[in-house]
Amino acid sequence: xxxxxxxxxxxxxxxxxxxxxxxxxxxxxxxxxxxxxxxxxxxxxxxxxxxxxxxxxxxxxxxxxxxxxxxxxxxxxxxxxxxxxxxxxxxxxxxxxxxxxxxxxxxxxxxxxxxxxxxxxxxxxxxxxxxxxxxxxxxxxxxxxxxxxxxxxxxxxxxx
Numbered sequence: 379x380x381x382x383x384x385x386x387x388x389x390x391x392x393x394x395x396x397x398x399x400x401x402x403x404x405x406x407x408x409x410x411x412x413x414x415x416x417x418x419x420x421x422x423x424x425x426x427x428x429x430x431x432x433x434x435x436x437x438x439x440x441x442x443x444x445x446x447x448x449x450x451x452x453x454x455x456x457x458x459x460x461x462x463x464x465x466x467x468x469x470x471x472x473x474x475x476x477x478x479x480x481x482x483x484x485x486x487x488x489x490x491x492x493x494x495x496x497x498x499x500x501x502x503x504x505x506x507x508x509x510x511x512x513x514x515x516x517x518x519x520x521x522x523x524x525x526x527x528x529x530x531x532x533x534x535x536x537x538x
Contacts, residue, residue: 379420379421379422379450380430380449380450380451381418381420381448381450381451382419382420382421382433382434382446382447383416383418383448383449383500384416384417384419384434384438384439384445384446385446385447386414386415386443387443387445390444394415395413395414398413398415398519398520399412402503402519405515405518407507409507409511410461410503410504411505412504412505413501413502413504414460414502415500416502417438417497417498417499417500418497418498419438419477419495419496419497420495420498421494421495423492423493423494425493427450429491430448431448432487432489433489436487437483437484437487438480460502461503461504461506461507462502462507462512462530462531462532463501463502464501464512464516464520464528464529464531465498465499465500465501465529466498466499466500466516466526466528467496467528468498468525468526468527469525469527472525474497477495477497478495480497481493481494481495499520503515507532508532509530512532
């Protein structure tokens, strides 16, 4: 299993992160100083490290504005402290059309292996944020709890 996280490069604008920061401040949370948005992809199947790299580089990112990191199952990454992080994923049984498109595109890349793809979103929040505030933001802003689940990491560790 590979977890691929897409990040906006430092010298480019993270418009989605800025939007969510505005919404969070509008909700009255002035303790959040920055939000960083990252699309997530989990790819399960019999693919190699090199094939995961090809999928990330040739399919999932815009090489000019984005970068990526790939985490294998149970891999530990070097950390940077942030105030909290929220991951949002579709619940089991909910159709993930982006994941279906990625599966088809992987075959178009010439990787003809049976894979399963899930897509999600990760929001890194910078500031002094309580577990209760993170949960409230997750339910009111980041996740549609009818079709999505979320995980909260308070004082999360972000890969360098």
